[in-house]
Amino acid sequence: MNVSGHFTGGDGTRAVRAGLPEPVKYEPTLPGPVFAAHFHLPGEPTGPYTYGRDENPTWTHLEAAIGELEAPGQDGVETLVFASGMAAISSVLFSQLRAGDVVVLPSDGYQVLPLVRAQLEAYGVEVRTAPTGGDAQLDVLDGAKLLWIESPSNPGLDVCDIRRLVEAAHARGALVAVDNTLATPLGQRPLELGADFSVASGTKQLTGHGDVLLGYVTGRAGEPMTAVRRWRKIVGAIPGPMEAWLAHRSIATLQLRVERQNATALLVAEALRQRPEVTGLRYPGLPGDPSHKVAAQQMRRFGCVVSFTLPTRARADRFLEALRLVDDATSFGGVRSTAERRGRWGGDAVPEGFVRLSVGAEDPEDLLADLLRALDESAD
Numbered sequence: 001m002n003v004s005g006h007f008t009g010g011d012g013t014r015a016v017r018a019g020l021p022e023p024v025k026y027e028p029t030l031p032g033p034v035f036a037a038h039f040h041l042p043g044e045p046t047g048p049y050t051y052g053r054d055e056n057p058t059w060t061h062l063e064a065a066i067g068e069l070e071a072p073g074q075d076g077v078e079t080l081v082f083a084s085g086m087a088a089i090s091s092v093l094f095s096q097l098r099a100g101d102v103v104v105l106p107s108d109g110y111q112v113l114p115l116v117r118a119q120l121e122a123y124g125v126e127v128r129t130a131p132t133g134g135d136a137q138l139d140v141l142d143g144a145k146l147l148w149i150e151s152p153s154n155p156g157l158d159v160c161d162i163r164r165l166v167e168a169a170h171a172r173g174a175l176v177a178v179d180n181t182l183a184t185p186l187g188q189r190p191l192e193l194g195a196d197f198s199v200a201s202g203t204k205q206l207t208g209h210g211d212v213l214l215g216y217v218t219g220r221a222g223e224p225m226t227a228v229r230r231w232r233k234i235v236g237a238i239p240g241p242m243e244a245w246l247a248h249r250s251i252a253t254l255q256l257r258v259e260r261q262n263a264t265a266l267l268v269a270e271a272l273r274q275r276p277e278v279t280g281l282r283y284p285g286l287p288g289d290p291s292h293k294v295a296a297q298q299m300r301r302f303g304c305v306v307s308f309t310l311p312t313r314a315r316a317d318r319f320l321e322a323l324r325l326v327d328d329a330t331s332f333g334g335v336r337s338t339a340e341r342r343g344r345w346g347g348d349a350v351p352e353g354f355v356r357l358s359v360g361a362e363d364p365e366d367l368l369a370d371l372l373r374a375l376d377e378s379a380d
């Protein structure tokens, strides 16, 4: 079914071909979305396709594509797609943890994790947290069943040494999941760094057009992944065929988008570094960034998100208002640049003037000019 699975060439070639089935005369290269609640199933009810909550051929192609990017050339790796990143995250946590288990989460991770924490605690799971930076999660690992890493963290862009944390967790018998949303599989491959699960929101740069919610889990085939699959079936947190197909179509341009957006993000970070009103500038690809050394060891590309702080909330609001090429919007990773004052949500421990900027695919000189003009115009 999947002829490109063991292709080991460049990322661009792999992205363009990812998950495509063997060509069939008079059929499209990427088969269209299969809309089916159930499949014809006479006799014994065995797969591959029985009921639409359990399997769908459009997911199969997309899962193959993501697997080829997350774990190129690795056998025995399975990918499951979900309705959203949170569906994927919850499916790993709630399928692996029982009352009395201990889980270690990042204290500076995605803003919904505190809600997840409360739910886990309501089910009798002990939750410990520690910051991503400085590998601080190492200090609270004893007795843990699962370690949850988010590197780079969102929105603070801290990075931890994934391999080091994986070794420490495995030595204690704990499984490790890495939220790979910000890096994308072209930026970082958690399974190669030893993790058991790479989990991500496909809503962000993976699909990159701001029109799809999606999530996935990639992991080595075995009991933990079987439990994740069972959880998807139980909660029914499945992507629609149209979303799955759109995601697959978008992955063909992943390498192009990532190259362009990430290169511009570095230029933007370098330009912002020159500005006196900008403090707390973070971009893991920026030499001199506190995360750069560790990031350079384990990441192949550093993402499209730059974060920084302007002196006041009012200044940040005026800056966002003055931008013409950057939409004031949440989320990140899209081809159109977006930025927001993160403190408006109340969930992250960030200063009032903290801005998370997601660099899009516009011409770098246009974007830089817009950002610098907006900084000038928003000055007191």
Ligand SMILES: *Cc1c(COP(=O)(O)O)cnc(C)c1O
Binding pocket: 084, 085, 086, 087, 089, 110, 150, 154, 179, 181, 182, 200, 201, 202, 203, 204, 213, 214, 215
């Ligand atoms: C957006 C995001 C999620 C959640 O993904 P959804 O698709 O919105 O459910 C999880 N982790 C990180 C790091 C994210 O940025």
